[in-house]
Amino acid sequence: MTPREHIQAHLKKAFDKLGFNIDDASLFTLEQPKVENFGDLACTAAMTLARVEKKAPRRIAQEIIANYELDPFYIDRVDLAGPGFINFYLAPACLQRSVIEILAAGEDYGRSAIGAGERVQLEFVSANPTGPLNVVSARAASVGDVMTNLLNAAGYRAVREYYVNDAGRQVRLLGASLDARYLTALGDETPVPEDGYHGDYLRELANEILESYGESFKNFPEADRQQTFSQKALEYMLARHKKSMERFGVYFDVWFRESQLRKTKEHLEILKKLKAAGFIYEKDDAVWFKSSEFGDEKDRVLVTGDKRPTYFFVDVAYHENKFKRGFDRLIDFWGPDHHGYIPRMSAALQALGHPKHKFQVEIIQQVNLLRDSQPVKMSKRAGEIIEMDELIDEVGVDASRFFFVDRRTSQQLDFDIELAKREDRNNPVWYVQYAHARTCNIFKKAHEKGYSTTNLRDTSALTDDFAMAIIKKLIDFPDIVAQAAQTMEPHRLPNYLKEVAAALHRFYHHQIVLDADDKIRESRLLLTDATRQVLANGLKLMGISAPTYMAKLDTAEDAEIV
RNA sequence: GCGCCCGUAGCUCAACAGGAUAGAGCGACGGCCUCCGGAGCCGUAGGUUGUGGGUUCGAUUCCCGCCGGGCGUACCA
Numbered sequence: 001m002t003p004r005e006h007i008q009a010h011l012k013k014a015f016d017k018l019g020f021n022i023d024d025a026s027l028f029t030l031e032q033p034k035v036e037n038f039g040d041l042a043c044t045a046a047m048t049l050a051r052v053e054k055k056a057p058r059r060i061a062q063e064i065i066a067n068y069e070l071d072p073f074y075i076d077r078v079d080l081a082g083p084g085f086i087n088f089y090l091a092p093a094c095l096q097r098s099v100i101e102i103l104a105a106g107e108d109y110g111r112s113a114i115g116a117g118e119r120v121q122l123e124f125v126s127a128n129p130t131g132p133l134n135v136v137s138a139r140a141a142s143v144g145d146v147m148t149n150l151l152n153a154a155g156y157r158a159v160r161e162y163y164v165n166d167a168g169r170q171v172r173l174l175g176a177s178l179d180a181r182y183l184t185a186l187g188d189e190t191p192v193p194e195d196g197y198h199g200d201y202l203r204e205l206a207n208e209i210l211e212s213y214g215e216s217f218k219n220f221p222e223a224d225r226q227q228t229f230s231q232k233a234l235e236y237m238l239a240r241h242k243k244s245m246e247r248f249g250v251y252f253d254v255w256f257r258e259s260q261l262r263k264t265k266e267h268l269e270i271l272k273k274l275k276a277a278g279f280i281y282e283k284d285d286a287v288w289f290k291s292s293e294f295g296d297e298k299d300r301v302l303v304t305g306d307k308r309p310t311y312f313f314v315d316v317a318y319h320e321n322k323f324k325r326g327f328d329r330l331i332d333f334w335g336p337d338h339h340g341y342i343p344r345m346s347a348a349l350q351a352l353g354h355p356k357h358k359f360q361v362e363i364i365q366q367v368n369l370l371r372d373s374q375p376v377k378m379s380k381r382a383g384e385i386i387e388m389d390e391l392i393d394e395v396g397v398d399a400s401r402f403f404f405v406d407r408r409t410s411q412q413l414d415f416d417i418e419l420a421k422r423e424d425r426n427n428p429v430w431y432v433q434y435a436h437a438r439t440c441n442i443f444k445k446a447h448e449k450g451y452s453t454t455n456l457r458d459t460s461a462l463t464d465d466f467a468m469a470i471i472k473k474l475i476d477f478p479d480i481v482a483q484a485a486q487t488m489e490p491h492r493l494p495n496y497l498k499e500v501a502a503a504l505h506r507f508y509h510h511q512i513v514l515d516a517d518d519k520i521r522e523s524r525l526l527l528t529d530a531t532r533q534v535l536a537n538g539l540k541l542m543g544i545s546a547p548t549y550m551a552k553l554d555t556a557e558d559a560e561i562v
Numbered sequence: 563g564c565g566c567c568c569g570u571a572g573c574u575c576a577a578c579a580g581g582a583u584a585g586a587g588c589g590a591c592g593g594c595c596u597c598c599g600g601a602g603c604c605g606u607a608g609g610u611u612g613u614g615g616g617u618u619c620g621a622u623u624c625c626c627g628c629c630g631g632g633c634g635u636a637c638c639a
Contacts, residue, residue: 026579035583044581050619057619082582083619128639170639195638286637297565297635304637311639339566340634363567366632407575410567412632414574419588424601426588434601445598476578483578495576498586509603550601 002475003090003098004030006074007041014067020049030088032476039079039087040472046084057084095471096459096523102474102530110477110537114486115156121322122148124333125245126163129237130174130197133244133388135367136335139413141388142404142543143364144333145250146490149541154485159253162245163318166234167259168311173197174237175230179222181206182229186215205236244388248397249543256321258314267309267317270352271302279351294347312341316348323354331488332361333409339363362488364409370416395420398544402429405542406494423550428498433547435501436539439532440548442513446525449514453525461523466507470527473503474534481541497538504531 001009008028015022027045046061053060061084068078068086076089102109124144127137144160151158165171177196184190185206192198209217209232217225238255245252261267271287274280279290280302287303302313322330334341342361349359369376369386376386392400399420406428407413425431446453462471476496484492513524539546 029579031578031581033582034577034585038582042582047581047619085582130639165639168639284637288637301637306637308637310637315639336567336633338634338639342566363633365567411575412568416574419574428587430601431587434599438599438602442598449598479578487579489578491576492578495586502586505602506604508598509600512598514598550599 002101002478003074003094004041004475004479006071006094007043007088010069010071011043011045011064013069014064015045017067018063020045020053024048033085033087038081038085040090041088043086043088044084046086050084060084061086090472092463092468095468095475096462098471098475099459099462099526099530100457102533103526106533107537107540109533110481110541111153111155112478112482113155114482115151115154118156119326119328120151120156120158120331121161121325121327121329122151122158122331122333123161123163123322125241125250126165127241128165128170129234129241130170131199131237132201133241134385135369135388135391135415136364138248138388138391138400139367139404139409140333140335140364141245141248141250142401143362143409143490145543146401146405146493146541147331147485147488149543150481150485150490150493153541154482156485160251161254161256161322162252164238164255164257165311166238166257167262167314171230171234172226174202174233175226175228178202178206178229178233179226182209182217185210186218201237201240202233205233244392248388248392249401256318258318261314261317261321262309266321267314270313270317270320270348274302274348274351277351289344289348289351291344291347291351294343294350296343296347300344312344312348315345316352319345319349319359320352323349323358328358330359332359333364334361336363336365360488362409365412367404367413367415370414370418372416372418376417391417398433399427399429401543402432402494405490408489408491428494429544430550432494432497432501432535432539433545434550435504436532436535436546437548437550438504438508439528439535442508442528443525444549446514451514451521451525456522456526456529458519459523459526461517461520462527464511466503466510467524467527470500470503470507470531473500474530477534477538493538493541497535497542500531500534500538504535 007030011028012022015027020027026048028043030041030043033039033042043064046064047057049055049060050057058080061080064086065078065080070078072091074091074094076091079087079089081087105111122144124140125133125137127133148158148160173193173196177192177198180190180192180196181202185203192202217228220228242255271280274289279293281288281290285305286301288299289302291300292298300312301310302316303309319330339361345361346356346359350356369391395403395417403415403420404413419427420429421427423430443453462468473496480492480496484490507527511524513528514521516524536546
């Protein structure tokens with residue numbers, strides 16, 4: 001039982017005795033006081049209760065404390081402070097035992113069951129297969145992937161899905177664009193359609209096709225040729241996207257194709273349902289959905305005047321399809337340019353009978369690339385964009401993932417390329433990885449020095465402030481994971497890991513681990529190992545490697561020798 | 563015009579479902595290397611949380627107005 005759980009269980013007893021409503025979960029929130037003198041965990045229930053009970057909060061706090069059964073193994077003392085805070089001071093014995101518990105839990109440390117097995121589907125990236133992935137897709141990939149990890153660790157059953165827009169106008173345009181490149185490559189100068197895709201990648205693909213198939217497509221009827229090229233370009237782009245994702249460490253459970261929906265005509269079923277429910281009307285030859293009845297600013301077209309289903313229409317069918325597959329909740333990650341799209345999708349799903357809270361959209365804000373604090377100029381029109389793959393080539397997977405998740409997703413991200421590449425304390429991902437490597441190195445050194453590192457079990461020598469500070473950080477981990485999952489705020493994880501790393505470095509610089517008395521060494525090795533475990537588990541949730549050593553930088557002296 | 567997101571130290575960001583004296587890192591300034599990796603550690607300075615109201619025991623957090631920035635506002639996807 002964690003100290004937090006212990007306190008909550010005892011608070012429950014006290015509330016019960018006093019006749020408070022123990023169904024109110026907010027009574028049990030324990031926060032960490034900002035100031036050290038205020039104990040390790042603080043309960044704010046007295047102040048919450050003041051209104052309902054119509055009593056002074058300090059008075060209520062006194063009653064709670066009087067009825068709180070104190071177990072000295074866990075709690076040193078309980079204080080009443082300020083307007084009605086109840087401050088708990090954890091006992092060294094329970095903190096010392098936490099180290100053993102963390103090690104016993106091992107790779108499972110940090111997991112919890114809060115999610116209660118809820119089935120959640122996360123859809124992210126879902127980039128149009130009409131060009132290479134950009135850096136926003138990279139951010140979406142990082143955030144979506146880490147969020148899925150966090151949810152699964154918190155007891156949800158979460159899966160990753162990628163929606164492939166492989167039908168409709170843009171794919172036809174893609175085919176036409178490739179066709180133009182192909183004919184041009186054959187010497188028949190043909191312009192790419194005005195609103196087509198002008199990037200170099202189609203030129204490259206055209207050359208590949210020419211090498212593999214020669215001129216054989218030249219004599220196809222134009223319609224057939226474009227059809228063929230649409231398919232070829234599509235599969236080519238899709239394969240590239242898959243490769244980028246896998247290289248980035250993101251593995252989707254499902255790649256769902258829009259064309260599949262069109263084949264099975266699932267959107268027509270949707271139309272029937274909406275019509276039956278009275279949310280459909282016709283105007284100007286088009287079919288409209290009354291999304292404004294659910295808070296959208298205006299109604300939306302489902303079938304255009306020339307009888308084509310809109311993207312939105314098929315997308316509704318897609319989301320309905322997800323629900324049919326049994327998910328309790330859908331979470332979509334969209335780019336900032338799609339936030340205006342949320343009300344209509346939400347409206348459609350509500351019209352189809354799904355409670356509003358079962359569909360949730362997280363907007364991932366844009367990424368500004370910086371080089372030495374100067375913005376990297378990108379022009380979509382001129383085809384000057386930094387591709388996701390180029391970014392990974394330059395800064396690597398670990399740094400990219402860390403940086404993309406390090407800030408709340410609702411904020412624009414300034415991504416400093418030079419900082420991400422630095423191999424020193426300025427770079428947070430190195431700082432955290434180095435902390436992990438340092439814990440491993442201590443064990444390596446222990447072996448070299450002939451100290452035993454097996455059958456360690458005594459943590460009673462962990463009494464100093466630096467050790468206690470680490471343990472208090474380590475026992476937060478399950479809570480950090482659970483809260484990051486529940487609030488959809490993955491940035492809390494990297495922020496936490498930075499704090500653990502700082503606590504470890506501080507401890508290391510003030511306390512000798514190896515060349516200490518046997519008992520102290522044993523205790524500190526255990527603490528080192530528990531810290532390693534938490535860092536490793538955290539980095540794994542981030543999808544970042546946990547190195548056991550760091551490659552040495554060239555020192556100035558080495559440079560002189562060379 | 564309307565809608566959504568954002569505004570916190572010089573810079574980049576935190577602040578855990580409204581809590582106590584708003585915290586880190588970088589940068590600046592000042593310390594610490596016969597010691598498990600100095601790739602680190604310790605300290606100092608730096609704030610009217612954009613602004614004006616409101617809600618209450620208490621607001622960076624919730625509500626309204628204004629200012630500033632970003633994005634959107636298609637029978638496109």
